[in-house]
Amino acid sequence: MPSSDVPDPAELLRQHGLQVTAQRIAVIRAVSAYPHGTVDDVAEAVHDDIGSISRQAVYDSVGMLAEKGLIRRIQPAGSPARYEDRVGDNHHHLICRTCDQMVDVDCAVGYTPCLTAADDFGYEIDEAEVIYWGRCPECMAADTQPVVQ
Amino acid sequence: MPSSDVPDPAELLRQHGLQVTAQRIAVIRAVSAYPHGTVDDVAEAVHDDIGSISRQAVYDSVGMLAEKGLIRRIQPAGSPARYEDRVGDNHHHLICRTCDQMVDVDCAVGYTPCLTAADDFGYEIDEAEVIYWGRCPECMAADTQPVVQ
DNA sequence: ACAAATATTGGAATAAGTCCAGAATTGATG
DNA sequence: CATCAATTCTGGACTTATTCCAATATTTGT
Structure with missing residues (x-):
């Protein structure tokens, strides 16, 4: 840039x-x-x-x-x-449960709120925060290494 | 019950x-x-x-x-x-930004992960945590009350 | 140059959570 | 029922994250 x-x-x-x-x-x-x-x-x-x-x-x-x-x-x-300085696109995050590594994930919609609640209880919703949790490739690889007996 | x-x-x-x-x-x-x-x-x-x-x-x-x-x-x-003891249904939460009141919101899918990331970066994703943020009816009403000068 | 408003400093304090040694409790066993 | 190993609880000390605060420094408008 x-x-x-x-x-x-x-x-x-x-x-x-x-x-x-x-x-x-x-x-x-x-x-x-x-x-x-x-x-x-x-x-x-x-x-x-x-x-x-x-x-x-x-x-x-x-x-x-x-x-x-x-x-x-x-x-x-x-x-x-x-x-983070990446603002305005409502991107989400994907985080590894093991090493806490975090990556940005594009929002399919691009603005908030990007999801509709099943029931909004009369609230004025301005954001649907989404965080994907899982394990990164490195931690998956490390976890499934054969255990040496 | x-x-x-x-x-x-x-x-x-x-x-x-x-x-x-x-x-x-x-x-x-x-x-x-x-x-x-x-x-x-x-x-x-x-x-x-x-x-x-x-x-x-x-x-x-x-x-x-x-x-x-x-x-x-x-x-x-x-x-x-x-x-909370409500487990197993992957419900989400809706939180008021002003008073922090929190209510449960049913998950449209009912199990994790309930969303698909645009790019999973090779991660093994086990959950899409969703939190809806906004203002509850009470705080909305209080906020829009006419200001007495 | 001056002054008001705002920001920064360098601590003290609070909130949330973890660590730890010793005491207490649980549950398996005889 | 007694015993004992393993686990859990207690009551603090400690760490991390954030806020509070008075005094000082800086910014900006005049």
Whole structure:
């Protein structure tokens, strides 16, 4: 992707009424570089990028960015919150139960909600979150290796 | 449901090779009485039932019961782990983003996985977890009340 | 340059879950 | 019924993830 296609983080922040700070720019870059990263992953990447950042600032930044729709917050069962910059296509995730590896899976519909509940109980449903669980090829291969007696 | 239809917790435990203890029986009863309860909810219910139980014993019990398929562990984004005794029908959940109220939604298929990923990446998929997010009727009504200036 | 508003810092605190040694209980066995 | 091994429970300590908070720093508009 040509660098001209990568939106300027500072511009993104301004467009959404957010103050531009070095920390926020670094957080955006970190989330882009490491999809599905945790706050710790992001903090580490930011540390490598601009030298240092408080955990509070990471929490504040990802929270604000997610609220504005600039990044997406996901949190599969048993996981801390994770962040990705692939937004707007309602893609799903496929996660290995053994090694926790996660891959993106396109949504057949492409927007929310992509499923209809059998009964909506009068709720105004805005999203059908889908997570596919299973085992990745590597863990399947490792699991079925013959046991040496 | 006639009480004869309610499986005896002790018998359930024995059938699954688990030792029968007062704590485990009380945990099973608590999860049945309070679907979608957290460990704290269960501990409180058990406390009312048999007087006392350690948090560790609650964690151990629900963990073991879930492993054996006697109860189900769910953990929507932003929530601690929750437990329910409605197992085997792959039902989904509908959660209010405002008040966190959760209701069960029947699965159109009734067994896992109930959806097919656009690309399975060679994974062996055993479940498509679906969570519907939105706002419940009460929160919708409260939100659209005219603002008195 | 200045000042208000916002953001960051660096801790303290809370919530959720795990680890652990010792005590208690369960259930098989004789 | 007594005994004992295995398992479970207890009551803390500990870890991870996230939030709270006062003081300080930075951004941005004037």
